[in-house]
Amino acid sequence: MKKLVDVKGLCVDYITFDGRVRAVNDVSFHIGQGEILGLAGESGCGKSTVAFSLMRLHRPPALISEGEILFDGKDVLEMDDEELCDYRWKGASMVFQSAMNCLNPVKTIEYQFRDIFEAHNMVKSKQEAIEKAKSLLRIVDIPEERLFDYPHQFSGGMRQRVVIAMALALNPKLLIMDEPTTALDVVVQREILQKVYELKEQFGFSILFITHDLSLMVEFCDRIGIMYSGQLVELAPSKQILDIPHHPYAQGLGGSFPTLIGELQEMKGIPGTPLDLSNVPDGCRFAPRCTAVQDKCRKVEPKLFQLNDKRWAACHFPVNLTHAEQAIDAVVLED
Numbered sequence: 001m002k003k004l005v006d007v008k009g010l011c012v013d014y015i016t017f018d019g020r021v022r023a024v025n026d027v028s029f030h031i032g033q034g035e036i037l038g039l040a041g042e043s044g045c046g047k048s049t050v051a052f053s054l055m056r057l058h059r060p061p062a063l064i065s066e067g068e069i070l071f072d073g074k075d076v077l078e079m080d081d082e083e084l085c086d087y088r089w090k091g092a093s094m095v096f097q098s099a100m101n102c103l104n105p106v107k108t109i110e111y112q113f114r115d116i117f118e119a120h121n122m123v124k125s126k127q128e129a130i131e132k133a134k135s136l137l138r139i140v141d142i143p144e145e146r147l148f149d150y151p152h153q154f155s156g157g158m159r160q161r162v163v164i165a166m167a168l169a170l171n172p173k174l175l176i177m178d179e180p181t182t183a184l185d186v187v188v189q190r191e192i193l194q195k196v197y198e199l200k201e202q203f204g205f206s207i208l209f210i211t212h213d214l215s216l217m218v219e220f221c222d223r224i225g226i227m228y229s230g231q232l233v234e235l236a237p238s239k240q241i242l243d244i245p246h247h248p249y250a251q252g253l254g255g256s257f258p259t260l261i262g263e264l265q266e267m268k269g270i271p272g273t274p275l276d277l278s279n280v281p282d283g284c285r286f287a288p289r290c291t292a293v294q295d296k297c298r299k300v301e302p303k304l305f306q307l308n309d310k311r312w313a314a315c316h317f318p319v320n321l322t323h324a325e326q327a328i329d330a331v332v333l334e335d
């Protein structure tokens with residue numbers, strides 16, 4: 001699968017009165033063309049910060065201090081204003097975490113669609129913009145006559161669908177969805193994601209999907225990355241990450257939510273609290289909460305390494321390894 005996005009060693013700092021807080025530390029991953037990659041992890045672990053970096057939307061006090069973000073082979077961090085304008089919406093577009101509040105409350109939906117088309121010189125007349133906007137509304141199952149309504153005249157789920165339609169307005173190659181369906185009931189949530197999936201199949205774009213709902217993520221994504229304290233600690237095909245986790249944190253996450261089928265199991269949760277990013281200890285950031293912690297974990301920071309062609313983990317003592325993976329792990333441990 002050809003890489004559409006290739007993130008290498010991304011570091012993002014927030015400059016605060018108490019100094020620099022590294023919210024994203026040395027994060028590397030790729031998203032293939034047409035692939036859905038999920039990002040999961042506790043609140044505050046840096047998921048939205050990564051998403052904002054991909055769009056290059058950070059403003060002070062945030063600073064991308066290291067790394068490279070290649071989109072179709074072009075470095076997003078090196079783009080000038082003109083290239084960036086072209087990249088946003090056409091290359092990558094984003095449905096924000098608070099998508100429902102993204103719409104301008106005093107402008108009609110029609111005005112807001114038209115604004116996008118005109119800003120990118122995509123239409124020659126107002127009528128053309130209206131026709132394009134209507135067809136986008138039809139795609140997300142909203143009657144086209146609603147185009148002239150104000151955001152408050154829509155239900156929450158409809159507003160969310162309008163935002164998704166806007167994100168698709170310029171046929172992006174990458175759609176970033178940061179908790180797009182949070183605050184919606186499960187039926188509407190499923191309808192929306194089903195729709196997005198159908199559109200992805202139709203248009204072939206890639207998706208970066210961020211959510212706290214792990215079961216939804218497993219169902220919707222091809223691969224999932226698990227973040228902890230600003231770092232990517234595991235990356236695996238979605239069907240494997242909860243059943244055969246390699247990182248103790250991914251294992252803990254898997255034990256923290258109930259399954260609807262199978263035997264009744266006691267949920268275990270993960271002891272302790274997330275790390276204070278302004279005071280990061282030596283070694284592995286998960287060590288204070290890890291049930292399998294060893295001396296080395298408190299001294300040496302584990303790097304994300306590749307265990308096979310589909311799996312990466314950042315742990316000195318990964319669990320559930322196959323024989324082949326154990327052999328690779330042994331080499332890494334010696335280094």
Ligand SMILES: Nc1ncnc2c1ncn2[C@@H]1O[C@H](COP(=O)(O)OP(=O)(O)OP(=O)(O)O)[C@@H](O)[C@H]1O
Nearest residue numbers: 014016023042043044045046047048049050061277
């Ligand atoms: N403007 C800011 N100034 C200082 N720190 C910030 C700022 N914005 C975010 N942070 C910090 O960066 C870290 C990562 O935040 P981010 O919003 O990326 O987390 P998240 O994983 O998306 O969380 P959630 O699941 O709650 O949306 C957090 O510790 C947060 O406190």
Ligand SMILES: [Mg+2]
Nearest residue numbers: 047048049097
């Ligand atoms: Mg977030």
